[in-house]
Amino acid sequence: MAEGSAATLSANAESVTGRFLAQPMRHPLKPRRAVAAGQPQLLLRGAALHNLKNLDVPVPLGRLVAVTGVSGSGKSTLARDVLLANLQFINVRGSKPSWQGCSSIEGWQQIDRVLEVDQTPIGKTPRSCPATYIGFWDVIRRLFTETLEAKARGYAAARFSFNTGDGRCPACEGQGLRTIEMSFLPDVKVPCDVCHGQRFNAETLAVTWRGRNIGEVLTMEVDEAVDFFASMPAISHPLQLLKDVGLGYLTLGQPSPTLSGGEAQRIKLVTELTKVRDDITRRGNKAPHTLYVLDEPTVGLHMADVEKLIRVLHRLVDGGHSVVVIEHDLDVVAEADWIVDLGPEGGERGGGIVAQCSPEALVRVAASHTGTALRPVLARGAAAKAVVPA
Ligand SMILES: Nc1ncnc2c1ncn2[C@@H]1O[C@H](COP(=O)(O)OP(=O)(O)OP(=O)(O)O)[C@@H](O)[C@H]1O
Ligand SMILES: [Mg+2]
Numbered sequence: 001m002a003e004g005s006a007a008t009l010s011a012n013a014e015s016v017t018g019r020f021l022a023q024p025m026r027h028p029l030k031p032r033r034a035v036a037a038g039q040p041q042l043l044l045r046g047a048a049l050h051n052l053k054n055l056d057v058p059v060p061l062g063r064l065v066a067v068t069g070v071s072g073s074g075k076s077t078l079a080r081d082v083l084l085a086n087l088q089f090i091n092v093r094g095s096k097p098s099w100q101g102c103s104s105i106e107g108w109q110q111i112d113r114v115l116e117v118d119q120t121p122i123g124k125t126p127r128s129c130p131a132t133y134i135g136f137w138d139v140i141r142r143l144f145t146e147t148l149e150a151k152a153r154g155y156a157a158a159r160f161s162f163n164t165g166d167g168r169c170p171a172c173e174g175q176g177l178r179t180i181e182m183s184f185l186p187d188v189k190v191p192c193d194v195c196h197g198q199r200f201n202a203e204t205l206a207v208t209w210r211g212r213n214i215g216e217v218l219t220m221e222v223d224e225a226v227d228f229f230a231s232m233p234a235i236s237h238p239l240q241l242l243k244d245v246g247l248g249y250l251t252l253g254q255p256s257p258t259l260s261g262g263e264a265q266r267i268k269l270v271t272e273l274t275k276v277r278d279d280i281t282r283r284g285n286k287a288p289h290t291l292y293v294l295d296e297p298t299v300g301l302h303m304a305d306v307e308k309l310i311r312v313l314h315r316l317v318d319g320g321h322s323v324v325v326i327e328h329d330l331d332v333v334a335e336a337d338w339i340v341d342l343g344p345e346g347g348e349r350g351g352g353i354v355a356q357c358s359p360e361a362l363v364r365v366a367a368s369h370t371g372t373a374l375r376p377v378l379a380r381g382a383a384a385k386a387v388v389p390a
C-alpha cells in the first residue's frame, strides 16, 4: 500500500497504517464511566502469589479495568492466576473454594460467570467455522427446511449439515476439500472434484432460499450475508456484529483452524456480544453478569484492529458486564475507566501497587512508568477537545 519513511506513510491516505500514524486515536473515544465511592466491586485481599506483595485490590464492576505494569510486574499473576482462577467455581455453580494465592475475594456473589477471552484457535477441527461457532448456522439450516422444495423432498434440518448425514458430499464428507496422501511428502489438500468445494451433494444443492443454495451460503462473505439475511434478525444480528468488528471479509464457512489469532479472538467476542443481546431480549430475567478477563488482547493487532477491539470491549461493559484487560497498548489503557498499575519494576522488584485510579489521575503519578508513557497519549485527546469551539 505504501513504502518509505514514517513521514511518507503518514502523507498517504491510501494506507491504513499511514492514516493511523498521521491521526492517532483520540481518547477517550466515549465518555469515561466514573468509578465513584460505593461503586459495586470485587475486593481482592492479600494477593500474594509469585511476586505479589500481599496486595488489596478493589476491582470496580460494570467498568473497563486495565491492569498495567512493566513485564514481570505481576499482571498475569494477579488477573489470571489469582482473580480468574479463584472465581472459576462460579461457572460450575460449585461451592466457594478455599482461596488460593490470596486471603479472600469479597463481592463475588455479584458475578454470574467468569470468562477468559484469548487468541487461541476457536477449534482444531476444520468442521468448525464462524457460522457454527457463533451458532447461527442452525437457524440458516432451519430456514432451508422451511422452503417449499425442502418440504416436497421431505428434508429436515439434518439434511443441511455438512458434518453428518445424507446431505453432504460423500466424496469429501462435507469438507469441500480432499486430502491427497503423498509418500515422503506432507499431505496436500485439493478442492473436491465431486462437489467443487460446495460441500453438499447435488440433491441438497437443488434447494434454494432466495436464489442461493446452502453451499453458496457457506462461501458467502459476511458483508454480503448481512444484506442477504436482513429480514432474519436471528441471523443478520450476529453477522452485523462480525461486520462491526471488522470481519466482514470472512466467509461464513471458513474453517476455524485457518483463522488468525486476532480473528479468532474477535469471533469469540462476537459470540459474547450476541449473548448480551439475548439477555436484553429475555426481559424480566436478570442478565448473567459476566467478568471477562483478557491478557494482552492486542498482541498482533494493527492499530485499526485495536480500535475495533476497544469498541467491542466498550459494548460488553455497556451491556452491563465487567472487563479486566491486561494491556501494554496505550490506546487500550487510555480507554479504561480504571487502571491498576503494578510494579514498579519486574520480578522481586515488582509485585506492588504503583497506583489504582483513572487514566487522568495516573498521568500525574510521577513514580508510574505507565503514567509517564500515557501522558502524551491522553494529551492528544485533550488537545483535540481544546480546538473545538465552545
Ligand atoms: N509459576 C511461577 N512460579 C514462580 N514465579 C513465577 C511464576 N509465574 C510467574 N512468576 C514470576 O512472577 C513475576 C510476575 O509474573 P507475571 O507473569 O505475572 O508478569 P506480567 O506482569 O504478566 O508480565 P508480562 O507483561 O511479561 O506478561 C515474574 O517475575 C515471573 O517470573
Ligand atoms: Mg503477563
Ligand SMILES: [Zn+2]
Residues within 6 Å of the ligand: 169, 170, 171, 172, 173, 174, 175, 176, 177, 192, 193, 194, 195, 196, 197, 198, 199, 200
Ligand atoms: Zn465434495
